[in-house]
Amino acid sequence: MPVTVLLVDDEPLVRAGLRAVLEAQPDIEVVGEAADGAAVIPLVRQLRPDVVAMDVRMPLMDGIEATRTLLRTLPEPPKVLVVTTFENDEYVYDALRAGADGFLLKRAKPAEIVHAVRLVAEGESLLFPAAVRSLAAEYGNKRAREAMDRAALTEREASVLRLMARGLSNAEIAAELVVGSETVKSHVSAVLAKLGARDRTQAVIAAYESGFVAPR
Template sequence: MPVTVLLVDDEPLVRAGLRAVLEAQPDIEVVGEAADGAAVIPLVRSLRPDVVAMDVRMPLMDGIEATRAVLRTVDAPPRILVVTTFEEDEYVYEALRAGADGFLLKRARPAEIVHAVRLVAEGESLLFPASVRRLAARYGDNHPPRGRLSEAGLTEREADVLRLMARGLSNAEMAARLVVGTETVKSHVSAVLAKLGARDRTQAVIAAYESGFVTPG
C-alpha cells in the first residue's frame, strides 16, 4: 500500500511542486489538497491520509490550530509534517508543541521531501536538533515550564536516552552509544514517551527543553 498524503498550503505553486515530487515515487500517493487549515478536518476524515503536509501560515486557520484540531477530534489521526519557509519561525515551534511530527523546509531538495514523508509515515519524528535547540532558546520562555522531569520517574537509563533523543540520535546510534541492542533502546524510548505523556519524540524533546532537563545551549 502506498503512503497517502494530503497537501495543505495556500500557495497553489507550492502544492503543485510537492505533488510533482511525491507522485514521482511509486510508493507515495497524493490523495487531496487544501488551501487552508479550515478545510483539513473534513478532508482527513474522508480521505484518511497517512501524512498531512501542512503549511504553518495560512489566512483563515493556520497550521497550528489545524494540527491541534486534527489531533483533538480525529480518531487515529494522521502524521503531521509542517512545511515552512523559515525554520526558526515561532509558528514552527508552536506547531511542534501542538503535536506536529516534524518540519520540512519549502526549499528542501526533492529527495529530502520524499525522505521526510516516508520517515513520518513510519512513525518516526523528523527532528533537526540544532534547529529545535534554537527554537527552544528563542521561544521556550514564552510558555510556562512543563514541570520537572524528575517527577516523571525516569530511570537513569531512560534519562540518558532522552538526552540522546534531544541530540537527534537514531535508535541504532543510541544503541551503539549505550552499548545495548536496538530493541532495548526502542523499549526505553517507549517508556520515556509514556512517562512524559508525549505523542512522539518531538514532544518529548520539547518537554525536555522547556522543563530545563536539557538546555538549549
C-alpha cells in the same frame, strides 16, 4: 502499502512542487490537496492519509489551529509534517507544541522532502533544526522542569531522550548505545509514558523546555 500524503498549502505552486517530488517515489502517494487548514478535517476523514504536509501560515485557519483540531477531533489522527519558509519562525514552534510530528523547510532538496515524509510516517525520527531547539529553550519554564523531575528517568532512559533530541531514529540510537532495536523501543515508550508525552516530538520539546537538554 504506500505512504499516503495530504498536501495543505495556500500556494498552488508549492503544492504542485511537493506533489511532483513525492509522486516520483514508488512508495509515496499524494491522495489530496487543500489550500487552507479549515479543509483539513473533512479531507482527512475522507482520504485517511498517513501524513499531512501542513503549511503554517494560511488565511482562514493556520497550520497551528488545524493541527490542534486534528488531534482534538480524530481518535487516530495522521502524522503532521510542518512545511514552512523560515526555520526560526515561532509559528513553527507553536505548531510543534500543538502536536505536529516533524518539520521541513520549503527550500529543502527533493531527497530531503522524501526522507522527511518517510521518517514522520514511521514515527521514529524527528526533524528538529537548531533554530527550533533554541526557541524551545527560550520557552523553558518552571512547570517543564518540575515535570522532568517528576518523571524520574533512569540513566538509560535519560540517554535515550538525549539521543532522541539529536534527531536519531530508533535504529541509530540502538547503534549508538550498542543495544537491540526492541530494547530502544521499550525505552522510548517508557520515556513517553513518564513524561506524559503523546509522541517523540512532545518528549523532545519537554527535554529542551526543562533544560534537560541544552540547544547547541
